[in-house]
Amino acid sequence: MTATIFALATAPGRSGVAVVRVSGPDAAATLAALTTRPLPEPRRAALVTLRDPATGDPLDDALALRFVAPASFTGEDVVELHLHGGRAVVAGVIAALAERPGLRLAEPGEFTRRAFEHGKLDLTEAEAVADLIDAETTAQRRQALRQMDGALGRLYDGWRDRLTRALAHLEADIDFADEDLPGGVSDAVRPVIETLRAEIAAHLNDGGRGERLREGLHIAIVGAPNAGKSSLLNALARRDAAIVSARAGTTRDVIEVQLDVGGYPVVLADTAGLREAAADEVEEEGIRRARDRAARADVKVAVFDATALPDLDPTTIALIDGDTVVVLNKIDACPDMAAVAPPTIAGAVPVLLSARSGTGLRDLEERLTTFSADRLAVGSAPSLTRARHRAALEECRVALDRALTAPLPELAAEDVRLASRALGRITGRVDVEDLLDIIFRDFCIGK
Numbered sequence: 001m002t003a004t005i006f007a008l009a010t011a012p013g014r015s016g017v018a019v020v021r022v023s024g025p026d027a028a029a030t031l032a033a034l035t036t037r038p039l040p041e042p043r044r045a046a047l048v049t050l051r052d053p054a055t056g057d058p059l060d061d062a063l064a065l066r067f068v069a070p071a072s073f074t075g076e077d078v079v080e081l082h083l084h085g086g087r088a089v090v091a092g093v094i095a096a097l098a099e100r101p102g103l104r105l106a107e108p109g110e111f112t113r114r115a116f117e118h119g120k121l122d123l124t125e126a127e128a129v130a131d132l133i134d135a136e137t138t139a140q141r142r143q144a145l146r147q148m149d150g151a152l153g154r155l156y157d158g159w160r161d162r163l164t165r166a167l168a169h170l171e172a173d174i175d176f177a178d179e180d181l182p183g184g185v186s187d188a189v190r191p192v193i194e195t196l197r198a199e200i201a202a203h204l205n206d207g208g209r210g211e212r213l214r215e216g217l218h219i220a221i222v223g224a225p226n227a228g229k230s231s232l233l234n235a236l237a238r239r240d241a242a243i244v245s246a247r248a249g250t251t252r253d254v255i256e257v258q259l260d261v262g263g264y265p266v267v268l269a270d271t272a273g274l275r276e277a278a279a280d281e282v283e284e285e286g287i288r289r290a291r292d293r294a295a296r297a298d299v300k301v302a303v304f305d306a307t308a309l310p311d312l313d314p315t316t317i318a319l320i321d322g323d324t325v326v327v328l329n330k331i332d333a334c335p336d337m338a339a340v341a342p343p344t345i346a347g348a349v350p351v352l353l354s355a356r357s358g359t360g361l362r363d364l365e366e367r368l369t370t371f372s373a374d375r376l377a378v379g380s381a382p383s384l385t386r387a388r389h390r391a392a393l394e395e396c397r398v399a400l401d402r403a404l405t406a407p408l409p410e411l412a413a414e415d416v417r418l419a420s421r422a423l424g425r426i427t428g429r430v431d432v433e434d435l436l437d438i439i440f441r442d443f444c445i446g447k
């Protein structure tokens with residue numbers, strides 16, 4: 001028999017309210033055992049005194065809600081206890097639940113996994129629940145909500161339906177094969193597969209924006225020693241995340257901060273100052289890491305020291321490309337900026353900035369927002385959000401390519417079957433048992 005599971009659904013620690021969720025066949029009986037009152041009506045909140053069934057010890061005056069299967073998040077009988085969020089209250093209730101035979105603590109993601117197993121969610125929607133909980137910016141929240149709403153699942157299921165129809169055609173072709181006609185995909189089926197193949201290719205060819213929106217855009221600050229890179233990181237993060245000093249070669253390791261730039265998630269990295277003559281092997285390693293990070297970043301911020309004008313560090317100039325925002329820092333220390341500032345540096349119009357006073361910071365943030373929107377903004381079509389989906393779609397596309405060139409309708413049909421299966425695995429419509437542990441492992445307990 002299915003175990004009844006329970007877990008704290010809200011964040012651990014002291015809080016105003018803490019929610020404990022119980023799901024499974026024993027949920028209602030568990031609530032009855034914790035209170036002396038009759039069970040509340042389904043879907044109606046009721047104030048109840050919770051007591052430890054073993055000792056009669058009062059645990060809390062709580063709000064209790066129950067849902068009757070299948071009309072619940074998991075599709076099972078569910079009880080929610082809205083407790084006062086004190087550590088001792090939560091610990092007491094959890095201990096009382098753990099004492100009950102047949103109940104056990106839920107594993108990470110187990111509530112959502114049960115929702116999937118009871119057909120309440122497809123796999124893309126279940127993954128969206130995890131994304132929504134992890135969402136830290138507006139754009140991430142929008143994407144997760146849209147996916148949770150089923151937009152992505154509907155797209156993939158729709159494609160799969162079209163393949164199912166194409167397959168029916170192919171099978172008819174096989175049954176009524178004319179020995180004298182050339183084999184392979186018939187003229188009726190070919191355009192269906194070709195159109196679908198093009199749609200999948202376009203969906204795959206999105207620059208990874210949906211996936212990147214989940215991870216955050218990687219921006220690396222690069223420049224010569226003492227250009228003010230660490231000062232700039234601190235100014236953008238609005239905290240002293242990196243050490244700043246007048247000594248050239250202060251930063252060695254890559255220092256990362258997570259930022260919300262205009263609603264988009266950004267992972268901003270400060271790096272060691274680039275120079276030929278490193279002071280020691282530690283700085284040398286720092287410079288190697290800086291170059292590596294710059295090469296892997298989605299966007300670079302190249303920082304130049306305005307007090308060194310007209311000199312501009314050639315090593316930094318060499319790194320400027322179309323994905324670079326150029327910054328002239330320390331303009332507060334240049335009384336005659338207008339006279340000395342070059343209008344462009346390696347073709348880019350520099351942001352005139354002072355990390356010390358904050359002048360120009362808004363301008364830089366706006367440029368970074370433009371870059372983020374360009375790389376991360378998703379259009380009206382639902383976007384690809386996970387490597388798991390990408391791999392399955394690639395598999396589907398390869399199978400469709402094979403189907404189009406198959407010499408016999410039997411072989412084409414088999415490839416269409418494989419393509420359809422690859423799509424079905426994304427939403428969880430076919431044999432995904434082996435995937436579930438991996439997918440739900442990333443969830444937190446109580447979700």
Ligand SMILES: Nc1nc2c(ncn2[C@@H]2O[C@H](COP(=O)(O)OP(=O)(O)OP(=O)(O)O)[C@@H](O)[C@H]2O)c(=O)[nH]1
Nearest residue numbers: 225226227228229230231245249250251273355356
């Ligand atoms: N006047 C002025 N000084 C600045 C500004 N930004 C940074 N500095 C100073 O420049 C020096 C170097 O700053 P850092 O932020 O450590 O420079 P960095 O580029 O991180 O240096 P390394 O880590 O050594 O490569 C410090 O003395 C800062 O106070 C600025 O906008 N104006």
Ligand SMILES: [K+]
Nearest residue numbers: 226245247250
């Ligand atoms: K420094």
Ligand SMILES: [Mg+2]
Nearest residue numbers: 229230250251
């Ligand atoms: Mg530094």
